[in-house]
Amino acid sequence: MSLISPSLAQRIEQARQAQLRAQKAAENSGWRMSQSKSAGGKDRYARWHVDEAIEQDSENWLLSYLDLITLLLAMLVVMLAISRLHGFPGESKPVELVGSLAASGLPAYDGEYSEFDKVAIPPEWAAPEATAQAAAPATASDGEIVAEAAPPLKAPSKESLGLADLGKSVDVIVNEQSVSFRISNELLFASGQATLSPAGLDVIKRLAAILNKNEYQVSVEGHSDTVPIQTRQFASNWELSSSRATSVLRELVRDGVSAGRLRAVGYAETRPIESNETPAGRAANRRVELIMDITQPPKAAPAPAPAKS
Numbered sequence: 001m002s003l004i005s006p007s008l009a010q011r012i013e014q015a016r017q018a019q020l021r022a023q024k025a026a027e028n029s030g031w032r033m034s035q036s037k038s039a040g041g042k043d044r045y046a047r048w049h050v051d052e053a054i055e056q057d058s059e060n061w062l063l064s065y066l067d068l069i070t071l072l073l074a075m076l077v078v079m080l081a082i083s084r085l086h087g088f089p090g091e092s093k094p095v096e097l098v099g100s101l102a103a104s105g106l107p108a109y110d111g112e113y114s115e116f117d118k119v120a121i122p123p124e125w126a127a128p129e130a131t132a133q134a135a136a137p138a139t140a141s142d143g144e145i146v147a148e149a150a151p152p153l154k155a156p157s158k159e160s161l162g163l164a165d166l167g168k169s170v171d172v173i174v175n176e177q178s179v180s181f182r183i184s185n186e187l188l189f190a191s192g193q194a195t196l197s198p199a200g201l202d203v204i205k206r207l208a209a210i211l212n213k214n215e216y217q218v219s220v221e222g223h224s225d226t227v228p229i230q231t232r233q234f235a236s237n238w239e240l241s242s243s244r245a246t247s248v249l250r251e252l253v254r255d256g257v258s259a260g261r262l263r264a265v266g267y268a269e270t271r272p273i274e275s276n277e278t279p280a281g282r283a284a285n286r287r288v289e290l291i292m293d294i295t296q297p298p299k300a301a302p303a304p305a306p307a308k309s
Contacts, residue, residue: 163210169203177295181207185224185244185286192229194243196251204248207290208255215261217296220245220252221289222266225282242266248288 163172171182188200196204211218222245224237234240245264253259274281 179292181290204251225285226269226276237268
């Protein structure tokens, strides 16, 4: 006999069924929430997420690109090798005759058009190589060039240049290429100055008379010793030697020598003719030289400028 009444047992069973339904409902609601969360997260990060399989497929083009570059490089190497083997376009290679052909030459042509070989070709139609070969000097049997030797240059005499009346104040050096007029600075200038003295003016006038007898080019060169100079007018021996050469040039122009024949150069102490260790050597190095170049043909005097109206 049951101690629990049917009505109580029924209520207990209903409560248990309700509890089971509530548990199932809770489980169902939890599953839906997880599904919604996973779906929402997927929607939120879907555009930032890249599948690994897609990334692997996207790198396949790189392999094809590298294969193409490798093929192009190989083709360039082959083309370069072929060009080196056969020569570049337009490049002519010398033809060498070997053996008996080089000694005896090519056989004469006696074919159908052999009579045209006997026609004389005017010189102006000849090829440049043939013209140059014809103009070349004749060669001897042993291969040496036989040419007419140019007559050696002969040093002019002082009489032919009109130097007899120059006196002993100027040293004249005559050779096959030039005539040098060497004047001591002590005769031309005061110490540390670039203005010609009265004695220097007289010497330059006599030199101008000599130079006016010809039309050779003349270089006026100033030289000094190694003793340094530093004044308000001349900062070094370069300025002093250049100014002295320019003073002589200006005086030559005043005395009638054409300015187109002259140039002035200052060498300072860079071209000594004696040792600078002694007073006599330093005095010899302090000089002005007029060098007349006799190897070049005389330069024609420029035409006078038209007078201004």
